[in-house]
Amino acid sequence: MEFLWGKSAAAPTRRTVAVVMTAVVTVIALVAGLTNASRVGAFEGDYPTGPDVASWQHVGGAAIDWSQVKYAGNNFAFVKATEGLGYVNPYFIADSKQAAANGLIVGSYHYARPSQSATLQAKEYAAALVAQPQPSLPPVLDLEVDEGLSPSQLTAWTQEFLTELQTLTGRKPIVYTYRYFWQHNMANTTSFTNYPLWLAAYQETVPTDIPGGWNYMTFWQQSDKAKIPGIVGVADFNYFNGSPSQLDDFVAGLDLPLGTLIEGTISPDRVIGTAMELKAFGENNRELVGAILAVAAGVIGIGALVTFARSQGLDLGPANAIADLVQSLLASGNLPIGDLQTMAAEGDFTIGDLMILLQNAQKLATEVERAKAALD
Incomplete structure (x- = not known):
């Protein structure tokens, strides 16, 4: 992100x-x-993996070769759609369609700017999703900045955005965040445990200190420095906390009891250049x-x-x-x-x-x- x-x-x-x-x-x-x-690898087991990308992954305007991304063993890809009010990622439509055409399940995310209207941002994001290939992953609220809002104000803003987005899309959104931000800027509120969690935690081992009262992560962003075939430069690398069939069920809208945490040992054979400092x-x-x-x-x-x-x-x-x-x-x-x-x-x-x-x-x-x- x-x-x-x-x-x-x-x-x-x-x-x-x-x-x-x-x-x-x-x-x-x-x-x-x-x-x-x-030097570390990826986790053993059948956990689906995939990058999330934005305009930063188009270094010098270079295209992403989504066939290579898929061939490297990935199952899904999140593409940034919008940020705040008035910004749409210029690569959102092309990346989404090409990723889907190469067999990846496509997702998207909206980068929140809480100093601006939550309802209007949800509406702009929902409008952008009309062009997204289907089936797709649920929409994502990327929440990393408070822009001067207090924890109580930010909690209210977040609920307003999620409620509006679910009303407009008919799908329960995913919440993306990282632990320090949620514990301090959101006062570690437990108000959003009914939404799936996508947690950024850059480390070798599975994070066990999950904030906000969530029992488990639905997605885990393990690195922001992954080298993935088909993508110039580096990209974020993610795991889905379940099996490929559970990922399909999640896309279909089933509320999955995924259990507690991703389990497994480190194996070097599934790594796609994940950062060596993990x-x-x-x-x-x-x-x-x-x-x-x-x-x-x-x-x-x-x-x-x-x-x-x-x-x-x-x-x-x-x-x-x-x-x-x-x-x-x-x-x-x-x-x-x-x-x-x-x-x-x-x-x-x-x-x-x-x-x-x-x-x-x-x-x-x-x-x-x-x-x-x-x-x-």
Whole structure:
């Protein structure tokens, strides 16, 4: 998915300062001890898989070769349809039709902008779905930003959108989110457990800490850095929590009791280039967050942050990516200090959660700059 949001800065607490200082000591101790991220595969078993794509997967206008995507063993594909008010993905119709023509079950998603009308967004999304090939997966609300709404306001906005969309399409929508956002921006509300959950959790092992009162995920987005034949660059990689026949039943509108969680062991033979840092991404992020806060406080430099990220099991590429994000966000004044302090204080989130948070903040900063440029 596309991540566009981060929180504003807040004054550091005593606990945060302690975490920062602990991280500084750990950084110094581990400067010379670098480790490589474990290399992982996909889960054994007959779980259907598939990418989700947007305009970002059309690098330089390149087309997606959906026959290769299907031949690589995938069963479904989600294609971004709309965002907020007034935006329709220019590749939505072509990608949807070509994916379906090559035997993939097609889904779609709407990227929520809660500062705008929920009802009008649901109507625009439903209108776009008229061109979607059938049969298809249920429509999806991609909820990742609050745009200034409180948890209670955002909960009401979400219910309004889902109710309107179900009325217009006759189908129960899927809710896409990630754990940190749901627990904090939605106050971990349990109001939506009657909707299927699509959870983003970038890690090697199946996430067991499901937010919002859901007992299980219907879809799991395991990576946003998958290399999939037929797609230029990288794409998000997902599992359906059931069998192929259950996926067909789900498409047909049956309310499936899928059980608890995807089960299985790691097997390298089904991987389609899933990011090699997944094992490290599933580790606790508290010390790495502390190191980032230390950079923000001017206690350590960016180079030490890279070294520390490597010591946490990240390959050089992901470690540099984190450092680049932090450096860019500091320069623009958009590093989400408040969220980082919360992560450090609570200490139960993953490096994958951290990456999503930083990507959110960077996307927001980019959107703000584009808006300013348009006004000049």
